[in-house]
Amino acid sequence: MAASHPVTITIGAALATSLGSAVRSAQDQLNRLGSTMAELGSRQAGIKQLESLRQQAIEAGKAWQEAQDKIRQLQQAKASGQWSTPALDKARARVAAAEARAADPALSEKARARAEAALAKARESLAAQQAKADARYQAQLDALIAKAGKAKSALDAVKASLAQQTAELQKSGVAAAKLGAESARLGSQLEKLRERTEALTRAQQAQAKNLEQRSAYRAQMMDAVALGGALYGLVKPAVQFESVMADVKKVVDFDTPQQFAQMSKDILELSTRIPMAADGIGAIVAAAGQAGIARHELVRFAEDAAKMGVAFDLSGEQAGAAMTGLRTIFALTQDEVVRLGDAINHLSNNMDARAADMLNIANRAGSTAKLFGLSGAQLNALGATFLALKTPPEVAATGINALLLKLATADKQGGKFQQALAQLGLSAKELKKDIARDAQGTLINFLEAVKGAPDVMGTLSDLFGAEYSDDIAKLVGSLDTYRQAIGLVADETAYAGSMQKEYEARAATTANNLQLLKNQISRLGITIGNALLPPLNSLLGALMAPIGALAQLAERFPVVTQVVVGATAAVVGFKVASIALGYAWTFVKGPFLAANTAIASVRAGLALLQVQAQGAAASSGLLALAWSRLKIGALGLITPIKSAAMAFWSMLPAIGATTAALLANPITWIVAGIGAAVAGLALVIRKYWDPIAAYLGGIVQPLFCKFPVGWS
Incomplete structure (x- = not known):
């Protein structure tokens, strides 16, 4: 007897701790129910798997036994001489016939010699057939032995899986020796947990519906x-x-409306x-x-x-x-600007340059480019080149302006510029003439001349200053990219309608x-x-004069104003009062729905504890002791009900404030009456809580005493 005390104390302590967790949030309880049901389902699946493994073990044992029997039968046939082959039997018959022929005393010398030669040949054939038969026997024996080995390995693997599955089930509290009873017990537990889950879900849905109604009333107020x-x-x-x-x-000037x-x-x-x-x-x-x-x-x-x-x-x-x-x-005309848009889109589609950035450059450097002699398409080819060289559009525009302006006013530049130009084999006078004749070709020729200079950076610095030389150096170093851009816009037919196609695609x-x-x-x-x-507009204009007149009347006759406003408020207030009545009723129902959810949550927790106790206890005595502790702990159900009532008490100020705000006319005194009644009910619950709790305990406790035999 003394040995049972530690177990009893352990289970009692565990259950006492679990009772504290039985009263918890409904969602948490639903999560625990779901995980427990999944665990029980897994145990049921384990039982089915164990039964299947047992059947597989029987079948594997039969297969191994059959293989062993075939090996013994083959060995016995070999030992008794009953094992043979058709070819070996024929060879033996030929040897017997040859021996009989050679033993015939009536044979002449010549015939005897032939008979003995035939006998020797028959014996050689017999020896060869015997060797073949032995090899065939060994092959059959080896095949049967291999088959028996595979059957034995399969049997051992099934036995190992069977032992592992049995151990896992026993560890989870399933008695492997009573699979039928265990499966029935798990099914009963799953059904009870399913019922508790549905009850708790219904309680939660009722709460959610109440909150939805509250939101609906609040929406109507708005x-x-x-x-x-x-x-x-x-x-x-x-x-x-x-x-x-x-x-x-x-x-825009419009002649007529x-x-x-x-x-x-x-x-x-x-x-x-x-x-x-x-x-x-x-x-x-x-x-x-x-x-x-x-x-x-x-x-x-x-x-x-x-x-x-x-x-x-x-x-x-x-x-x-x-x-x-x-x-x-x-x-440009409208048709020409559309063609320019086609050119910009064509450049954007074939180079690493965004159309929006090219437009940015064109608007910043367009005037200078036009004075220089470049067309819109040629300017955008130059801008696309800078963008493809990863130059920001603002920097590219500034660099293009500096490049074109300096070249267009070459004859007005200082000595350093003229000296650098002379080193390139160019003169300012000829450069201006060439620009006037072919601006695009002159620009390309100039850049090629700079590229061939012994000191490119020094030359660019003398020509354009250190501020712009690095940006123009990118262009000089990538003339192939620039030529590619010029080629893209050289033929208008190649990109006609490009912007329209891009628009249609997007x-x-x-x-x-x-x-x-x-x-x-x-x-x-x-x-x-x-x-x-x-x-x-007519209404607004018509309202301005009456509103001014009403303001003057309200100032001169305040009593009349109060009557008019009060009558209007009464009509509007009737609708507001009916909405407010429903809104307040959702607060009345709230605590009782919360108590119902708390009861369902506790019942679900107790069902979970019952499942845990069944899995942990090893005898009916321990189960009875465990359940007796559960019934005592069931009185803890009163706690959530009291918490719900206290929560409702804490909401009363908010309800009172809402009700007071709606008392704009006599109709809404109905709402005030309901609020007062509810407040009085809450006061009674709070003042006389102890006898109410005792009464509720007397109602609730029997609910948890109606369980199967062995749990009383």
Whole structure:
């Protein structure tokens, strides 16, 4: 008897510790239920695997025994002389016939000699067949021995797996000798845990539903604000587009209001074909109008610039500014600036240079390049070369300006410049003539001359100063790259339509299709909003005078104002009060739902402890002792109920504040009455908690006493 005390104390201590964890969060309890059910399922699978291994062991033993029997049968047949082959039997028959022939006394000498020769030959054949038969026997024996070895290895492997699986099951508390009973016990435990899991899940869902209802009531309280926001949302796109078109109207002269209205329609229609927002296209039109582009060209310009923006990944404002800059700097028509865009896109597709960076350089260095004699395409070829050499666009533009300006004013430069030019075999006078005749060819020839100089860096420093010599040195050192860029834009037919193709490729993406859909919706909103704006403006204008008059009346007759406002508040307050009533009721239900979840959580914890105790205890006496401790600990269920009530008590100030804020009219006194009743109930629970706890304990404790025989 004394030996059982340490075990009893150990289990009691373990269960006492576990009882403290039985009352825990519902989600934590669900996690424990899930892991325990997975563990029990794993044990059931282990039992099935053990049964399968036992069957495999039987089959492997039979296979090994059959192989052993075949070996013994073959050896016995060999030892008794019963083992033979057809060829060996024939050879033996021939030897017997030859021996009988040679022993015939009636044979003549000559015939006897032939008979003896035939006998010798037959005996040789017999010896050969015997050797073959022995080899065949040995091969069969070896094959049977190998087969028996494989069968024995398979049997040993199955036995090892069987022993390992048995040990693992016994370690997890499964009696391997009673697999049927153990499987049934695990099934019963899994079913109980499944029931507890479902009950706890339902309790959690009830709590979640209560919180959802609370959120719904809170959302209804905000409906009035949301309604105003929704009404504003209808006219907001129209208001924004109206502001954009106001910018257009400021810089573009329209002869009639119909022309202005048609421009708005054209911009909206354009936004449904090009994946750019209407306000972005409007910004392009405003930039074009400010640059002095004729009104009849604005829509065409906006479409081309918007396509450039999509192709070059620019905003509407950036694309409009870039295209107007190119048109102004190089004095281009709309068709010519589109061809220049094609050249820029072609360079970008074939060189390590972004189109947006080339536009940056063109707008910064375009004026100097034009005065020098370079076309827009030639300037962008030079800019693309600098970009391919990893020169930042701002630095590249500055370097290009310095290079072209110095060469264009070669005759105005100082002595050091003239001396360096002379060392290259050039003169300022001839250089200016050559630039006027062929600016691009002269620039290439000059750079080649610099490349052939004995001291390239020194020459560049004398010509352009130390500030620009390093950047121009990159160009001198990579003339092949520059020639490649020039070749790319030498033939307009090679890149005609390049920007349009780039636009079409980019416009076909899902992102741009979504932008087109957004533009369609925005167009609808703007159209609807435009219809609402005139009456809205009229309403706003009409309201200004009455509002001023009301302000004066409210100041002169405060009592009348209170009556009017009170009546209006009563109508609105009735709706608010009904919403507030439902909102407050969610707080009333909350603690009781929390208590229900706590009960389900504790029941789940006790079910888990029962499973643990069944696996740990080795006798019915220890199980009874363990469960008696569980029943005593079940009284701990009262704790979460009290915690729930205290939590509700702590929420009362918030409920009271909410209720007070809603008392704008007499109807909402209903809410105040409910709040007072709930507060009174909470006061009673708090004051008389001890007798209530004793009463709840009397109800709860029997719930945990209804268990199978052996657990009482």
